[in-house]
Amino acid sequence: MRTICSVVLAFEVIVIGLAIPVAINLGGYPPALAGGVWGGLAAAALVLAALQRFRWGFYAACVLQAAFLASGFLVPGLAVLGVIFVGLWIAGVILGRKTDAMAFERAEAPMPVPEAE
Numbered sequence: 367m368r369t370i371c372s373v374v375l376a377f378e379v380i381v382i383g384l385a386i387p388v389a390i391n392l393g394g395y396p397p398a399l400a401g402g403v404w405g406g407l408a409a410a411a412l413v414l415a416a417l418q419r420f421r422w423g424f425y426a427a428c429v430l431q432a433a434f435l436a437s438g439f440l441v442p443g444l445a446v447l448g449v450i451f452v453g454l455w456i457a458g459v460i461l462g463r464k465t466d467a468m469a470f471e472r473a474e475a476p477m478p479v480p481e482a483e
Contacts, residue, residue: 367462368418374458375415375427378451382408382434385444393441407434431455 382404389400410430417423431452438445 367459367466368424370458370462370465371424371427371455372415372418374451374454375411375418375430377454378434379408379411379415381447381451382411385437385441385447388443389441392443395440403437403440407437428455 386397386400386404389395389404390397393400395403407430411427414423414427414430418427431448435445435448435452438448
């Protein structure tokens with residue numbers, strides 16, 4: 367699960383960084399404010415992508431997803447991206463847990479012993 371969540375966050379860094387000019391042009395926000403808000407979200411996503419090995423890093427990334435979704439209220443065009451990334455995050459968590467469970471089962475299964483002839 368950690369790997370999938372880290373990948374989602376890494377792609378989110380790029381998209382949030384590209385949201386800065388969108389917030390300036392479509393939202394009418396000053397560059398300093400847009401850079402501070404969405405640049406801060408992008409920096410947080412980058413740091414949290416590296417911190418997914420910790421349980422609290424996962425929960426902090428969940429809060430980041432909510433913050434990016436909430437930024438869609440400031441710039442309505444970003445709401446669609448927020449919904450997409452929340453969906454990717456949920457899918458990553460579900461698929462990651464299934465993958466982790468399968469890997470655990472495989473590790474716990476006894477190795478078959480070949481028969482001697």
